[in-house]
Amino acid sequence: MIQTVIFLILTVLSVFALAGILILTAYFAIARIRKKKNPRQLLRLKKSAIFFAVVMILNMGLITLSQLTASTPSIVDENGKTPKNSIAELRELELNGRKQWISLRGWDKNAPVLLFLAGGPGGTQMAAVRHELAELEKHFVVVNWDQPGSGKSYYAEKKKNITAKTYIQDGHALTEYLKERFSKEKIYLLGESWGSALGIFLVDEYPESYHALIGTGQMVDFAETERMDYAKALEIARSKGDTALIKRLKASGEPPYYGKDVTWKSAVYLNYLSAYMAENPEIYNPGYNTLRDIGSSEYGLLDKINFFRGIINTYNHVYQQLYTIDMRKDYTKLDVPVYFFLGRHDVNAPTVLAEEYMELLDVPDKGIVWFEHSGHSPWINERAKFAEEVLSCFLSTKIQE
Template sequence: MAQIIIFFIFTLLSIIALIGIILLSVYYVIASLMKKTNPKHFTRIQKMVKIFVMMMIFNAGLITFSQFTASTPYIVDGNGHEIKNSIAELIELDLNGRKQWISLRGWDKTSPVLLFLAGGPGGTQMGAVRHELAELEKHFVVVNWDQPGSGKSYYAEKTKDITAQTYIQDGYALTEYLKERFSKEKIYLMGESWGSALGIFLIAQYPESYHAFIGTGQMVDFAETERIDYAKALEIAKAKGDTELIERLLANGEPPYYGKDVTWKSAVYLNYLSAYMANNPEIHNPGYNTLRDIASSEYGLLDKINFFRGIINTYNHVYQQLYTIDMRKDYTRLDVPVYFFLGRHDVNAPTVLVEEYMQVLDAPDKKIIWFEHSGHSPWINEREKFVEEVLSCFAENNPQE
């Protein structure tokens, strides 16, 4: 980590120095021409150059300082005192040669370990999970992982080189690190949206490492999901007479999409469906609190920028690689208990596909838990019930270690 920060600082300062040299060179050329002929203009240019250079140095320092001071808050009791034997860490790991960040939070560092897999690909929910699922920290060491190409781990790998296998390899490496550090034979796994698919990939390939898995906003068939979402958005737009949206959808055509505009074309119907769910009175606590999440102390200023770059760039590159995956055909046998937490009003990840998957899935235990007042994010929409159900499901698979 220190080497990367030092490299970043020197690179940034080198760029600033180069720009400063160029500006000063231009300044002296202009000065030599204007000093004698127009002293007032010379003085004005001199001040502008100095102000610009000072602003750049200040901004570089501010960014660097924010990256150094990013942290996750201590676990405290009702009186604000740090809880004995708790854990609250924000650390960088080397996973298969890729530098990546995780947060570790729990009231008791000897508790079972729960790894949360964020949505995306390219999404970071380190701040969101801390805010929404703080109750889980009383029962688990909750681990949040900024995957390659997202948030604090945006530079872990070049975007063009990230594949689904990258996430599987690094997810397993992280799992092994957690098992060794906390002296566990197995850990618990939870994934939302894209993370729910990654969770299936991991338990399918490394079942010996996991007690049980919870998938929420569960993805099953990526290409069919996009077609269903597109059709649903078109149906809603027609019912509302939303001509502009209809025209945009028809102009883009039916997904799946490929190329450099996957993010932007998909956003047309995905954002529309998100707004539709946010306005559904049956869904409690709808939507993400993006401003709160991005302002979380875990993110420095550069991380905040990469919060969005991951959603745009990494998603665009990786998502189109997933269209051939269909859990109903590719992952019908899993040797780990599997529980799907589904929002009754989810129009982003079609629940009918999960029900079909359940029909063909062979697992030691499997169950769908419905959340009647949720959309795509039961862990946000009904967080109290969500925590209760997590404890219930994982209690069934809680051997003493």
């Protein structure tokens, strides 16, 4: 995936850079020709400069148009009709002075509200959740939030100012907006990977706002997770005789990493582990459908670029701030039911840490749901079962509105 990311970013940047170079080249050439007084050559260069200027203007117009026309598709039933009380919106909000985007989708706008917290930090899964968890839209108003520094909200805050507290503050502000808009006392939380940690932070600080939390690909101890992932990748590489990967891992050294190349060093073992899970025949539907997601209507052309910039830049800045967090020490007493949905074959977020954490949790209700044919993303690997289990947990008589 990293290779795809780099290729797409470089392609877009190259187009603009080439156009800029051509315009500047034409400008300086015109200046030289004026000195030599060659009118024909001067005319040709002027036409070329005008042409490339027009192309640049059209490109900017196309980008602007794509941003303005981005949308989320209407809800439709099996007959192709839109349910009367359904909701399908793509909306920009100001949360604590930061402009951010959400999508809201559901067959009935009076249904309970479920806020999905994407992985990352810096990831956007607005389109992915619509594609993979459409079944939940029949039972909830499903809200997807592009967090600061990701996707459509990439420019919500300067990267250097983003911290874990930023996400907690804005997640709370978004929750308050949703409670008021839909006349709810509480909403449900579903967090994926980094989002599972953010969910813990939110229910810890604002338990009165949430019915329950499901964490999937549950993060517990960020520094230990990185060390375990690194060791696992090294173990697999040695078993396969992959000397090139072993060399790259040893060159980086054992994590945690700090500085400007956290993303790239981490990607060496994280991509290797993702590929390892994708090759596991026990894992259903193993891969991310990145091209489908980035091509979805929710993202304009600039959003598509920022889809990757968040994964690279925001992740690099924020992730190294999380190494001091260990849920087993800092977040054991919560006043909200907590459930972990874990893939049996997850080698990205070691499930042994989640099991240890679950044992320590003092909460009104708790439990682990295992997905026997999943890796790090049960909501993708076994989406039908995942939706069923969400309904079982969230719409049980214990915590129903």
